[in-house]
Amino acid sequence: MAQEASSSTSSKTISLKTGDGEIFEIEASAAKQMKTVQRLIDDLGDDITIPLHNVFSKELPKIIEYYKKDITGEITKDFEAEFVKDLNDDEVKVLFLAANYLDANKLFEFLSQNIADRLESKSVEYVRKYFGVENDFTPEEESKLREERAWSFRGIKEDE
Amino acid sequence: MEKKATPFLPLEMIIQILLWLPVKSLIRFKSVCKLWFSVISDPNFANSHFLLAQTNSTRIVSISAAPPQIRSIDFEALLNDGSASPNPNLWLPQSYFPLQMKGSCRGFIFLHCSSNNYLWNPSTGFHKQIPLSPIDSRFGAYFHYLYGFGYDQSRDDYLVVLLSYDPAVPAHFKSHLEIFSLTDNTWKKIEDTRIPYRGHYYYYYYPKVGLLFNGAIHWLVTHHGSSVTVIVAFDLMERKLLEISLPYSFVGHHCVSDIGLWVFGEFLSLWAMTDGIVEIWVMKQFTVHYSWTKTHVFPIGAIPYFSPIYSTKNGDIIGTIDGTGLVKYNGQGQMLGHCSYCDDPRGSQVVMYTESLLSLPGDHEQV
Numbered sequence: 137m138a139q140e141a142s143s144s145t146s147s148k149t150i151s152l153k154t155g156d157g158e159i160f161e162i163e164a165s166a167a168k169q170m171k172t173v174q175r176l177i178d179d180l181g182d183d184i185t186i187p188l189h190n191v192f193s194k195e196l197p198k199i200i201e202y203y204k205k206d207i208t209g210e211i212t213k214d215f216e217a218e219f220v221k222d223l224n225d226d227e228v229k230v231l232f233l234a235a236n237y238l239d240a241n242k243l244f245e246f247l248s249q250n251i252a253d254r255l256e257s258k259s260v261e262y263v264r265k266y267f268g269v270e271n272d273f274t275p276e277e278e279s280k281l282r283e284e285r286a287w288s289f290r291g292i293k294e295d296e
Numbered sequence: 297m298e299k300k301a302t303p304f305l306p307l308e309m310i311i312q313i314l315l316w317l318p319v320k321s322l323i324r325f326k327s328v329c330k331l332w333f334s335v336i337s338d339p340n341f342a343n344s345h346f347l348l349a350q351t352n353s354t355r356i357v358s359i360s361a362a363p364p365q366i367r368s369i370d371f372e373a374l375l376n377d378g379s380a381s382p383n384p385n386l387w388l389p390q391s392y393f394p395l396q397m398k399g400s401c402r403g404f405i406f407l408h409c410s411s412n413n414y415l416w417n418p419s420t421g422f423h424k425q426i427p428l429s430p431i432d433s434r435f436g437a438y439f440h441y442l443y444g445f446g447y448d449q450s451r452d453d454y455l456v457v458l459l460s461y462d463p464a465v466p467a468h469f470k471s472h473l474e475i476f477s478l479t480d481n482t483w484k485k486i487e488d489t490r491i492p493y494r495g496h497y498y499y500y501y502y503p504k505v506g507l508l509f510n511g512a513i514h515w516l517v518t519h520h521g522s523s524v525t526v527i528v529a530f531d532l533m534e535r536k537l538l539e540i541s542l543p544y545s546f547v548g549h550h551c552v553s554d555i556g557l558w559v560f561g562e563f564l565s566l567w568a569m570t571d572g573i574v575e576i577w578v579m580k581q582f583t584v585h586y587s588w589t590k591t592h593v594f595p596i597g598a599i600p601y602f603s604p605i606y607s608t609k610n611g612d613i614i615g616t617i618d619g620t621g622l623v624k625y626n627g628q629g630q631m632l633g634h635c636s637y638c639d640d641p642r643g644s645q646v647v648m649y650t651e652s653l654l655s656l657p658g659d660h661e662q663v
Contacts, residue, residue, distance in 0.1 A: 281326065
């Protein structure tokens with residue numbers, strides 16, 4: 137007689153191994169929200185430790201924390217505000233990259249909005265540095281652009 | 297010296313962030329580099345940005361008369377925590393005043409001034425002159441005008457629609473329908489059949505602007521022959537007028553002090569005020585008369601006036617109080633909050649709009 141099919145995924149936990157070798161546990165229903173993880177589970181099975189080469193031990197616990205709240209329907213504006221409160225702009229960027237790698241849509245969208253909020257009043261110089269973008273305008277081109285759009289340069293924050 | 301590596305975000309990810317930025321920041325960030333300049337100038341980007349803004353941040357423009365002051369307000373934020381301060385950076389040339397805002401569509405606001413019309417994008421500051429209609433130029437203040445402003449997706453064209461009539465000639469009543477197409481850059485008269493509609497009885501007290509909904513401009517009008525109040529909708533694609541009757545309980549008996557149209561969720565909605573009690577009706581199936589459903593009746597409480605303009609995702613109703621402030625009620629008619637945005641006791645004109653980077657068709661770079 138065939139073995140009983142494995143129990144429903146809702147109570148099972150999956151082991152995830154970060155790029156720097158640490159292992160974290162996550163509920164299978166939360167893992168499902170991260171499409172990359174789910175694909176790896178589909179390919180490798182849910183009994184082995186899933187390797188996540190591009191996510192590290194600094195970020196994964198935060199991500200797990202987010203999806204733990206998501207599966208219980210507890211993500212509120214207050215939770216999201218708390219979640220990013222102590223992260224600096226670079227830490228958010230790393231988390232954003234991890235969410236992208238993991239194909240974790242909800243977190244990805246939330247972090248896009250959060251980064252946009254952080255950049256809204258920043259200067260052009262800050263944004264270039266933040267994204268590692270080179271200025272390829274000539275000084276004349278750039279000053280012409282600024283002059284034409286002077287109103288958009290008012291009221292921006294001083295760079296730290 | 298070890299250089300701290302900054303994580304590299306591919307362009308697709310950067311665009312996902314840019315889509316959430318307000319127009320002012322995006323325009324500033326065009327100076328970041330040439331690639332960003334071309335991404336932010338791209339019409340597809342402007343379109344995606346607008347669609348996202350439409351579901352996430354609708355604002356109002358408030359223009360008060362004297363001294364002329366223009367404000368852009370994130371009204372949901374203002375009501376929720378009072379923190380959103382009105383954006384004072386809006387500006388229009390002095391020569392445009394006095395003006396009336398007569399509709400908004402895709403981030404553009406249609407302005408009517410005594411000698412000209414304008415299309416204005418408050419987010420980018422862009423403005424373009426549009427001629428007065430032949431009838432407006434000829435008859436000016438002698439006529440009554442019902443304006444509407446909308447977009448015909450099938451032709452990527454913006455249209456201004458004008459229903460006008462001479463209020464002083466009841467016997468041989470005739471009203472006129474003219475439309476201005478932005479791509480044709482000209483006014484055309486719609487000759488077809490008789491158009492037996494005149495402005496609602498309360499035209500002078502509460503001049504209403506056409507409501508853009510479902511690709512058509514809607515006005516509350518009076519049928520000249522029967523004196524019955526009806527809704528008339530001008531379909532921007534078909535370029536035809538269609539009449540929609542009001543719910544039966546409005547025919548004849550109703551003694552309302554004010555009435556209006558707005559969009560409630562996904563539906564065309566009618567609101568009516570009688571003795572401080574507001575009634576809200578929703579047309580569950582567009583143009584199907586029996587689908588009119590009364591959804592809310594509640595007293596407005598201790599405010600002098602209430603005109604619904606916007607419904608939130610969870611069914612709360614936001615309305616203006618006489619052009620000086622805003623009020624919010626939940627689905628049960630309980631007042632959740634109110635705020636003021638205009639110091640002038642005469643109030644201000646208010647129009648809802650969405651921030652947009654969109655350019656008008658046919659024009660070169662406008663932002």
